[in-house]
Amino acid sequence: MxxxxxxxxxxxxxxxxxxxxxxxxxxxxxxxxxxxxxxxxxxxxxxxxxxxxxxxxxxxxxxxxxxxxxxxxxxxxxxxxxxxxxxxxxxxxxxxxxxxxxxxxxxxxxxxxxxxxxxxxxxxxxxxxxxxxRSKVEGRKAPKADFKVLVIGAGMTGMAAATKLREAGYDFVVIEKNADVGGTWYENRYPGVGVDTPSHFYSFSWEIWPDWQHYHPHGADMQKYMLATADKYDLRRDIRFNTKVEKLVWSDADNKWTVTVQKADGSREDIVVNAVINGHGPVNRYKFPDIPGLNDFAGTLVHTANYPAGLDLKGKRVAVIGTGASSAQLVGAIAPEVGQLTIYQRSKHWVLFNPEIAHEVxxxxxxxxxxxxxxxxxxxxxxxxxxxxGLFSNVLKDPAWEGNMTAVSEGNAMTRQYALDYMHQRFADRPDLIEKLTPDFPIFSKRIILDNGWFDALTRPNVHLEDKGIARILPNGIEAKDGSVFECDVIICATGFNVAKMIGNLTIKGKGGRDLGEEWGEDDPRSYLGMCVPGYPNYFHTVGPNSAPNHAAGQNLISECQVNWIIEALDRVNEAGASAFEVTQEAFEEWNKKVDERMPQMIWTHPLANSYYNNSKGRVFLSWPWRLVDFFNATRAPEEGSYKLLN
Structure with missing residues (x-):
């Protein structure tokens, strides 16, 4: 270093x-x-x-x-x-x-x-x-005044980038499609929305908040923090709101990006910049389920990620499709007020009880x-x-483990038993729910659910968990595969996001007209350290392939680390009087080989594991297969020999 x-x-x-x-x-x-x-x-x-x-x-x-x-x-x-x-x-x-x-x-x-x-x-x-x-590093060369950076998104990563780019002296602009900062926490407003990560870690290291009301923040608490941070650091002066990035095109002639944006009035503008930091994140492109008849439903159809303000569910017949984290939060919040609620389960999930999740500080x-x-x-x-x-041992396979096929180590088996004991205790008089809810895969091989009213809701007399699958959507309700029909007024889809198509609807054209959308396809993205791809100089894709901390909390740390590494990369350009930074093909291939060799040691490649961490071919494209401390140490600065500078 x-x-x-x-x-x-x-x-x-x-x-x-x-x-x-x-x-x-x-x-x-x-x-x-x-x-x-x-x-x-x-x-x-x-x-x-x-x-x-x-x-x-x-x-x-x-x-x-x-x-x-x-x-x-x-x-x-x-x-x-x-x-x-x-x-x-x-x-x-x-x-x-x-x-x-x-x-x-x-x-x-x-x-x-x-x-x-x-x-x-x-x-x-x-x-x-x-x-x-960087503003206080002696002898550091100030960035050139005409070197401009464009950041896509004003969520957690975009706000981190804005804070640190300004501190480092770079000229930059943030493009945000929404009317204010917050990203995920601006958009997700469904009843019960909350954060799995504990409050006092899920924040910027330079803005550690003492004011959290809950040990696990509600969505509104998280957005309040984001707004307060934007106010304190005056971030909005460098953000263009209600503006959406559509296309990035690299020019081989002058080594710059032309970024096409759509403004609030529908008109388009081209912005020419030296570098792009894509902070739009993997969880802002929600998807509806592919179920016959969905668009024929005559009642109210919503997705949790686009929940309408003022939706009144009191006394109504409601169907919720999905049983993941969003569904569990939503169901726990709405079950007491709805008339009848049927939840359609496609796959089971492990549930852990942390008594702090509902506790106020x-x-x-x-x-x-x-x-x-x-x-x-x-x-x-x-x-x-x-x-x-501290939880990493749960996701690392123990080669000597000779226990059952639903665990990968002794510690993982103990966590599984903890979750089982909790479930059996909560449903002691409901063996039907135990049968419906008990997964047949190792705990932590897909995202876990933290119980904050989910189990309570499932035992209510007005709630039914349907695990037979959906045959089709009718104009007046949902028909299950066993032929039963639940007539309902509202269908809420808690069916997640299109995480695998990491560039979303963006068009990204690199050197020689290369097309990143074509290279990555629908669900097979690869990069270097979750950020860089050869052929796309000065394009940095944050929270990219194999950089998600799927063993536990830590997206805030990943975002900060990637922003740190990106600014160090830009500083290399600036110090050398060059125009662009590009990771080498050799470094890219060596990194992906390292990831591929590591992944068989991880719980996500267990024969019974399958989640949105995997693509359609089964490859684990999302998860970082080491600890957070390893990501921190790997992103202090670009490794010499892993990149080239363009003049």
Whole structure:
């Protein structure tokens, strides 16, 4: 890695520590806040490693049994120590903790070893020491004034790109088809819409929010965060809303892209730029199911991703097609108000119960996140570990595993049993539902569902789960394959997105007239690191092939990492006085060979696994087959020899 990339912005000196008043709010926060996180914040400030070690035998990994058992007297001693430190300043060290101490805090507070390789990721992603702020890198060459970047989309990735391009000094414009920022969270407004990823990790590392109302944000909470972030960083001044990108054409003559956009009034405009960052994401092109008669339905037909405002379902007969994550959220929200509800299940899904998903963040916990130094950063680390890389063992096949065919390792079998036990407990008097809902494939081989009212809804007297399949749609309802008919007023399709056609309806013409749509076809995209394709210089396709973190939470981290790598690629162009960056054919082929060799080790290639991660030929085109920390480390900078610069 080049020396300039080792430049980091150090955490603020703890000499600026501000004493807090000994208030009822502080007392309430210390009582309600997560104890391992209070411990981390205390040791971060005090460097009291001896006290840290007294907790080592009492904190266990997430989902452990028996669970963490910190003695009450030890927890009370921690609260007293932290209270004294915060209200008097006594014991606060004047410097940030060493890397060794940070690592030890991590290990003790999550109850398992955290290796050296995670240090840089945690420093960056938890806000202790951001990896790089290019505006403050000494000796960095400023981008040329006439070098312009166009970003497609103002969702999470587009907003990250806008923030970091501005910080790096690039001239850019963001093209957004909607009327405001947010992407997925602007568009998805169906009842019950929520986020699988815990709130305190699913956010930008440079804007860690203490104000979440729930541990798993509702869709409206997520959009509120996106809007607040856009306000704080004044992002809208570089975004053209209600404008849609239609076509990208590369010019071999001047090494630039001509981007054709359609404006709100229907007119078209060509914008000439040096580089394009495509941040339109894979989950904004929703699809209706291919079922005979669908367009003949005489009632109201909607898709969850285009849910109409003000749709009144009270007392109505409603059919929901699909039983994935969106359906589970929707059904849990609407079941109490509809008259009759029939859910049509095509495939089964594993369901996990996380008690936090419905929990509001208590007043004391929110105060701690907002006011106790380093507390929100350490809580973010704890969430990352338990909801992301700490779960990776679930998706990695154990070659020595000799258990049943519905698991790939001992740990995966234990997670499966946890889910089974929960299902059997919830449906103890409904063996019919257990039979209908129990999958025959390993847990985590397709997207799991977090139960937030789904199981409750299925036991309601006005709800029926139909697993015989749909024969056809009638003008007045749905006919199942067993001949039964459910007459309904509303059909809601919770049938997902066309993820595999990654360029959507865009036309992308590269060098010599190459056509990316033809090369990728309907469902066989390949790239380098989920971003680059030879023959398409200065075109960066974020959240592309084999870059999705399908083992757990982490799309926010992937987006940030890809934006970091892209700006480093553009900096290579700028430093060399070149015009464009292009990944080599050799690097592209070697990368895809590496992915193909790795994938048989992953749960997604299990004989019983099949999901939208796979294309029509069964190839896993979507999933990143390593940990998030591996993606972070792979995207610090373009690897020398993997690219060429065009003059």
């Amino acid at each position: 080049e020396k300039r990339l080792m430049a980091t912005i150090l955490a603020e000196d703890q000499k600026s520590f501000a004493i807090l008043p000994d208030s009822p709010e502080l007392a309430k926060a210390l009582e309600e806040a997560n104890v391992p996180t209070l411990l981390a914040a205390y040791v971060h400030l005090s460097h009291d490693e001896a006290f840290l070690e007294r907790f080592a035998d009492h904190i266990r990994p997430a989902f452990s049994y028996p669970p963490t058992d910190v003695p009450q007297e030890l927890a009370d001693e921690l609260r007293a120590k932290l209270r004294r430190l915060l209200t008097t300043g006594e014991g606060v060290k004047g410097t940030p903790p060493s890397d060794a101490l940070l690592q030890r805090i991590m290990t003790v507070t999550v109850g398992e070893p955290v290796q050296d390789e995670f240090l840089e990721l945690v420093q960056d992603q938890c806000g202790f020491r951001p990896y790089i702020d 208590s007043e004391g916990m929110r105060w701690a996140l907002a006011n106790i130094p380093s507390f929100k950063e350490w809580f973010r680390f704890r969430v990352y570990w338990s909801a992301a890389d």
